[in-house]
Amino acid sequence: MTISAASVAVEIDGRCLLNDVSLCIEPGQIIAVVGPNGAGKSTLIAAIAGDITPAEGIIRYDGIDLQALSSLDRAAIRSVMAQSQSVVYDFSVLDIIAMGWVRGRYAESARQFGAAVSAIVEECAIAELLERTFNSLSGGEQRRVHFARALLQLWRPRGSRNSAYLLLDEPTANLDLAHEVRLLKKLTALAAEGIGILLVVHDLNIAAKFADKIAILHGGRMACIGPPKDVLTAERLTKVFEIPISIDPNPLTIKYY
């Protein structure tokens, strides 16, 4: 039970954005994807989420070719928190969160919708935002609401053995320190519950502290993937990010200024 990408290549308008990238998201594991701008991080998320079809390679959800799954099937397996979207009309925050409920999948559980939302609203500390319109929120508040929506999409009936994965593209962007820490702790808790997590993140120290594995993308290729201690070496990071970077091993800290 994994989400796996095998030698995936993505081409858009003749430009090769990803080339021969392979990785595997295991249940209960956090993988952090790092890399400079234009390395293909968001493209990787989009390919794994199924937004774009790879030119080469194959992506499988729990062993099934992604191309063979309907969008509803995909939505029931993985949840995506992307960089913020604008919404044209004045939906309330509660409306936006409720959009995360994948209908038809757990029809018999519709009665548990209220309890599921209440729990998530409390975890994300957004109770005071619920009645406001989404468009009136600040950038950081909007991201917290999108996170809550992504969490609702992960909801499973109690005792369900169905696997669940969460893909996040820079989830901590625009968040203040308190909410950043809250979100990262929530990710750790989700991983402990068996959810597989892939997150794109810019802060190497966050990646070092919270991820089980780090994948470094560089120029559309997987430069390296493995546990933080093995992957994060001063020499490699200096080469990939093109600034002098030093490493403090205990606790693992990346210094670049």
Place this chain on the structure above:
Amino acid sequence: MTTSNPQAAHLNALTTRQTRALFGLIVTTLVAAAVACASGSFEISLWALLEGNASVLEQSVFNQIRVPRVLLSGLVGASLGLSGAALQGLFRNPLADPGLIGVSAGAALGAALIIVLGSKFAVGATLGAFLLPVAAICGAALVILLLYIMTRGFGYQGVTYMLLVGIAVNALASVGIGVLTYISNDAELRSLTFWSMGSFGGVTWSLLLPALLAITVALVTMAPAARALDLLQLGEVEASRLGVNIVGLRYRVIFSAAAAVGASVSLSGMIGFVGLIVPHLVRIIGGVNHRYLLPGSALAGASLLISADLLARTLIQPAELPVGLITSAVGSPFFLWLIFRMQKP
């Protein structure tokens, strides 16, 4: 947030405010229909009709003229309101009105083709009654498809772009109608002129039936798309990640909006601005969720056009104004106000 479990009610159900709004709209529509059936250049007492002591003339005016006319204006209003709401949802563009973006013009061109060329090739009257809505629906569908292809990838940024495409499509359609006008004879010209303004005059039961069918099908097809249209407001990619079959949704909305607009235009000509005003008013009353907005817009559109038609035939009795004139008189200032409001940051 006063009830014990507010979110539980939120998944499928309407909020209290939305339920009240829909109920109010139903009442408004019924009252407007009753008033419109009774009044006109020939007053009919509804009580006398109910008690069964109305004169034969009163009964025949009521059955053969008033009821089909009110029914038609209500149906056309409902389909314009509904397709306006659905198109504004599909294009994520609050200015998507079937008239402004050229859908009605496409339908009118289709209908005009049948009026002029149909009689040239001696199509029978019965066949004509069905061909007319079919041609109008095809014209409307072609324009929506064209718009969709041209605005793909523009998304939210395409608000004004789409109106520009609409101007071009409207111009193209009027060229087509102009050419048809030039080659038409007197009788055809009279029918053609009727499209430019829109009117509910001269409707009969037999004319009403094909359109009634098309509009009902459109209403029924659109209803299940409500939640998908909500999700679509996050963007196509995001909606697809949440399980929406984007292609299916697209065709469903395009097909039903084209059917509704095409059938309406084939019967009553081009009536502008209803699809623009109505969804905005309905959103102001009760919110933006499509499970409320779609039925709300159908009801509000119906009551708006029933009232507008009542005004059109009573303001300068015994003469009659084109109903399109009334809706444009209300709609164009509203359109200006919308643009003014969108300019503000």
